[in-house]
Amino acid sequence: MGKLYFNYSTMNAGKSTTLLQAAYNYQERGMTTLLLIASFDERAGRGRIGSRIGLTAEADIFRSEDDLFTHVRTAHSDRSLDAVFVDEAQFLTDSQVRQLARVADELNIPVMCYGLRTDFQGKLFPGSAALLALADNLKEIKTICWCGRKATMVARLDQSGRIVAEGKQVVIGGNETYVSLCRNHWTQGDLGK
Numbered sequence: 163m164g165k166l167y168f169n170y171s172t173m174n175a176g177k178s179t180t181l182l183q184a185a186y187n188y189q190e191r192g193m194t195t196l197l198l199i200a201s202f203d204e205r206a207g208r209g210r211i212g213s214r215i216g217l218t219a220e221a222d223i224f225r226s227e228d229d230l231f232t233h234v235r236t237a238h239s240d241r242s243l244d245a246v247f248v249d250e251a252q253f254l255t256d257s258q259v260r261q262l263a264r265v266a267d268e269l270n271i272p273v274m275c276y277g278l279r280t281d282f283q284g285k286l287f288p289g290s291a292a293l294l295a296l297a298d299n300l301k302e303i304k305t306i307c308w309c310g311r312k313a314t315m316v317a318r319l320d321q322s323g324r325i326v327a328e329g330k331q332v333v334i335g336g337n338e339t340y341v342s343l344c345r346n347h348w349t350q351g352d353l354g355k
């Protein structure tokens with residue numbers, strides 16, 4: 163059986179870099195991979211996974227209504243897949259995580275999901291909640307707070323660099339930025355400046 167993996171972290175911890183490196187390791191050995199990334203809008207077709215250090219790769223875009231078991235099975239019958247990688251996995255729906263679990267169990271293909279654990283208010287994303295519940299293997303990709311402790315939380319900043327406490331879980335096309343903090347400094351709203 164394949165396994166379902168969830169590699170989770172805060173913002174700016176290098177998730178996409180880690181994903182692209184892992185996918186490259188498969189490709190280097192002549193194996194076939196399928197890369198998926200969440201779409202925030204109604205675009206379909208090809209997308210791109212980009213990392214802060216400049217690595218990029220083409221990926222299929224998925225929307226919340228897409229059946230990912232069918233998507234992967236179709237791709238698999240086309241070009242026998244050795245692994246599936248999912249970026250922005252926090253945006254998967256509960257159903258899609260179950261579909262990916264079936265990819266691992268029924269198609270025997272490992273599925274590596276990468277995403278944020280919690281939002282800026284410290285609440286689980288739907289995809290992350292389902293992955294924490296269903297994944298065979300959980301791994302934290304670590305980064306640090308300005309104080310040197312492990313960062314486990316994400317703060318949303320407005321255009322002036324102030325922490326925002328209220329708002330939607332996902333903002334499309336806004337000017338927000340995000341910073342990763344340890345829980346203590348996240349609770350205190352202390353950006354260390």
Ligand SMILES: [Zn+2]
Nearest residue numbers: 307309344347
């Ligand atoms: Zn701290």
